[in-house]
Amino acid sequence: MTIYDKPFKTYEEQIELLRTRNLNISDSEFAMHALDTISYYDLINRYQRYFMPDGEYFIEGTTIEQLYSLSMFDRSIQAFILKYSMFTENIFKTKLAYTLSKDFGVDMSVYLAKSKYKESYQSPNNVLTFDAVQLECLKTRNDNKIASNPTLYYREHHNHIPPWILLKNLSFSNSINLFKLLKNTQRDDVVNALLPDETGKTIPLNDKTNFIICALEAIRVFRNAAAHNLDFTALRTNETRKIPSSTLSKCLPGNLLIKKQNKKIGKNEKVYLKGIYGVMLSMMVLLKTDYLKKQFIVDFLSVFNGIDDDDRVIKPFLFQCYANIADMPMDTQDRFLIYLDQT
Structure with missing residues (x-):
């Protein structure tokens, strides 16, 4: 059985993953909206060179609102x-x-x-x-x-x-x-x-x-x-x-x-x-x-x-x-x- 390295995750699971990576998410409802309208890949991966220099954790203080505004x-x-x-x-x-x-x-x-x-x-x-x-x-x-x-x-x-x-x-x-x-x-x-x-x-x-x-x-x-x-x-x-x-x-x-x-x-x-x-x-x-x-x-x-x-x-x-x-x-x-x- 193949174990996929990029499995499907619900929006709730995506939010929890982002929190473990040090992204500041104070409003879960807004985070859900951002992931639902822009997508995880476009919101996170596209700008990670700037906000996740080590590829693992966000720079301290980075918020999902900042990523959303940048994407817009x-x-x-x-x-x-x-x-x-x-x-x-x-x-x-x-x-x-x-x-x-x-x-x-x-x-x-x-x-x-x-x-x-x-x-x-x-x-x-x-x-x-x-x-x-x-x-x-x-x-x-x-x-x-x-x-x-x-x-x-x-x-x-x-x-x-x-x-x-x-x-x-x-x-x-x-x-x-x-x-x-x-x-x-x-x-x-x-x-x-x-x-x-x-x-x-x-x-x-x-x-x-x-x-x-x-x-x-x-x-x-x-x-x-x-x-x-x-x-x-x-x-x-x-x-x-x-x-x-x-x-x-x-x-x-x-x-x-x-x-x-x-x-x-x-x-x-x-x-x-x-x-x-x-x-x-x-x-x-x-x-x-x-x-x-x-x-x-x-x-x-x-x-x-x-x-x-x-x-x-x-x-x-x-x-x-x-x-x-x-x-x-x-x-x-x-x-x-x-x-x-x-x-």
Whole structure:
């Protein structure tokens, strides 16, 4: 008979286990609510690196109310990331569809013709082939499962499926892959549309292209983690989608959001850019318009308004915990406030 090392436990048993691990639970009813709505794994395991450094016992004074508040704050950040990742995805797909339509036309057999693309794209971990991406595009065209599928509607009511319709149903991942396989003329067109050169500031085209690919991949991964309730705070960009800090810095004004010393980005700043903060700044850059960038910051700052202003302990405590776990600058709020004031 198998003895399971992670057996089922009732909420009452979970509460008693947490108490033996030194978690302060003064209100059993609240603890029951927390475990019933968030789950033991998401409430405890997700943040144990910060609150249980030895993996066995909570730091003295840790309460279940603190863990619950941190979890709710984390979900507010994730909802914010989801919202603006959708903005970013839509902007990217709009630019991509515009170039495909302008240069290749609106007939799928033409704008997805193999001759229009590179045969493959080499990334550090694998080789992406056009045949594989084209197959995913055809699957999207033939998908009958989504009732609100605009591609299906066009297939049944029009004589062609233009790029701006296909891309609405093509996944973010496959859209990025299609972009990677574009020949230089079309890919450069999309790159310059997403990152136009500013007056007095020119970024080499190769650097812009690399930044866009890495930023889009990172945004996609963080968005998926938020959407599927994965360990969002522990997520970091790896070498295959490491956001180039120097290019990101050039896309942002002055020394406001990425701190430099002697014109060099410090080690701590580079750590910040591997996590949520780097993805946030990348989304800001790709949002393009000043209006959207400022709205982005206003929405981020509004997350903090959801924390009770009357509690002079929980508010700074929450962000201090979150910043430590997610590798965000402790002065993130101040950086954004200064940016709003100076731009």
